[in-house]
Amino acid sequence: MPRVVHIIHSLGTGGLENGLVNIINRTPPGRYRHAIVCLTEAGEFARRITVPDVPIIELHRRPGHDTGLYWRLFRVLRTLHPAIVHTRNLATLEMQFVAALLPGVKRVHGEHGRDVFDLDGSNRKYNLLRKAARLVVQRYIAVSKDLERWLITTVGVPAVRVRQIYNGVDQQRFHPHGATRPQLLPPGFLVEDALVIGTVGRLAEVKNQLSLLRAVHRILQACPELAPQLRLVIVGDGPLAARIAQVVTELGLDALVWLPGDRHDIPELLQCMDLFVLPSLGEGISNTVLEAMASGLPVIATDVGGNPELVRDGWNGRLVPVDDDAALATAISELVQRKDVRPVMGAHALERVRSSFDWGRTVADYLDVYDGLCGVEHPGDAGTTERTPHA
Numbered sequence: 001m002p003r004v005v006h007i008i009h010s011l012g013t014g015g016l017e018n019g020l021v022n023i024i025n026r027t028p029p030g031r032y033r034h035a036i037v038c039l040t041e042a043g044e045f046a047r048r049i050t051v052p053d054v055p056i057i058e059l060h061r062r063p064g065h066d067t068g069l070y071w072r073l074f075r076v077l078r079t080l081h082p083a084i085v086h087t088r089n090l091a092t093l094e095m096q097f098v099a100a101l102l103p104g105v106k107r108v109h110g111e112h113g114r115d116v117f118d119l120d121g122s123n124r125k126y127n128l129l130r131k132a133a134r135l136v137v138q139r140y141i142a143v144s145k146d147l148e149r150w151l152i153t154t155v156g157v158p159a160v161r162v163r164q165i166y167n168g169v170d171q172q173r174f175h176p177h178g179a180t181r182p183q184l185l186p187p188g189f190l191v192e193d194a195l196v197i198g199t200v201g202r203l204a205e206v207k208n209q210l211s212l213l214r215a216v217h218r219i220l221q222a223c224p225e226l227a228p229q230l231r232l233v234i235v236g237d238g239p240l241a242a243r244i245a246q247v248v249t250e251l252g253l254d255a256l257v258w259l260p261g262d263r264h265d266i267p268e269l270l271q272c273m274d275l276f277v278l279p280s281l282g283e284g285i286s287n288t289v290l291e292a293m294a295s296g297l298p299v300i301a302t303d304v305g306g307n308p309e310l311v312r313d314g315w316n317g318r319l320v321p322v323d324d325d326a327a328l329a330t331a332i333s334e335l336v337q338r339k340d341v342r343p344v345m346g347a348h349a350l351e352r353v354r355s356s357f358d359w360g361r362t363v364a365d366y367l368d369v370y371d372g373l374c375g376v377e378h379p380g381d382a383g384t385t386e387r388t389p390h391a
Contacts, residue, residue, distance in 0.1 A: 002376075003032065004370060005037060007039070008037075008088055009039050013236075014045075015167070017043070020036070020088070021045055021049055023363055024036075024049055026363045032370060034051070035054060035057070036055070036056045037077075042058055057076050070098050073095055073098050078102065086108040086109070087108070088111075090126055090129075096109060100136040106138055106139075107137050108373070110143070111141070113147070113282060113305060114305075130155045134156065137157075139161055140161055141162075143166065143284045143285045143306065145306070165366060166356070167362060168362035169290040169291055169294045169358075171294050171354065173267045174267050174294035175296070177295075181271055184265065190231065194229055195274050196272055196274050198292075200270070201288055203234075203240040203241045207279070208279045208302075214329075215326075216232050218325060219332060226336065230336065233257075233272070235260055235263055271295060273292075274297070275336070276297040276298070277301070277328070280301070280304060281304065282304050285309065286307065289307065294349075294357075298345035298349060300328070302321070307319065312348075316348035318331040
């Protein structure tokens with residue numbers, strides 16, 4: 001059975017890592033074996049892999065230019081004997097040159113989004129690397145049409161070598177709440193008729209949760225009568241956690257904002273929310289937006305990256321200019337006060353997810369890319385369902 005070796009920065013919390021875990025867990029038995037090479041360390045997502053015999057190798061990349069990393073990777077790849085090496089995002093792209101030293105190994109690179117240091121993908125130094133990598137990467141996968149266009153027009157990848165594949169969402173886990181909502185919010189946090197605004201994501205500069213805090217503060221300054229009703233939940237952890245907590249206090253929002261940190265009950269927390277907001281500076285395809293939509297929530301998102309491919313302004317949510325606190329405040333205020341509009345938008349969001357973002361379809365598309373490189377034919381992938389751990 002051919003093996004796919006996935007090279008990533010780490011297996012920490014994130015959308016890219018979530019997608020990788022889902023692809024591994026949902027690959028039908030007998031199709032492909034998988035292995036993961038982490039350039040740094042494996043994170044908590046390693047525990048989510050339910051398939052047996054998936055090696056996870058840590059290369060412990062050292063700070064600075066760790067030249068020994070390439071030799072360590074080469075030795076690992078020789079041991080694993082991959083049919084395909086699949087890298088993801090800029091952090092692992094140069095490892096394609098190492099994979100190219102192994103005879104017969106096919107090479108795939110995925111683009112899942114860009115970080116704050118290169119939001120529009122125009123950084124000259126990075127694009128020199130991306131253009132050089134065209135010589136060794138045989139197939140590209142882009143998670144959004146926005147990234148697909150960028151690979152073709154800016155990086156110069158021939159369109160025939162690029163496949164756009166959306167992430168899926170686990171609709172068994174993420175769905176609207178039943179007759180009653182989960183009771184997960186802190187005691188005394190909610191009041192009668194409270195309206196809960198929420199966001200989920202890594203607390204990092206690119207996710208821009210500070211803009212959401214400033215927007216809520218603007219709303220309360222303009223409409224102080226909303227203070228008894230409005231609540232904000234910011235789920236996640238990351239390098240900006242302390243700064244976000246500090247700003248909550250500086251803005252006088254301690255009683256109205258809950259910062260629960262990293263959580264494992266995201267589906268239930270989404271069911272506690274009335275409105276989901278994603279204020280990111282950049283996105284590929286946001287898993288948290290897909291999960292919020294699957295939970296039947298209207299979504300307010302910044303008009304960047306793949307967000308417009310998920311949120312249709314005025315239909316299942318609102319799109320706002322990036323890093324515009326005033327515009328974000330206006331959009332939130334509008335949906336807070338339009339009680340009649342929120343459930344309609346939420347129903348449209350749910351309809352959109354159910355029609356277009358199934359993990360079975362996503363996994364089948366990934367396997368189709370792998371099959372094409374390996375010269376394997378499979379007439380269908382109806383069995384791309386998640387496997388549970390062996391006893």
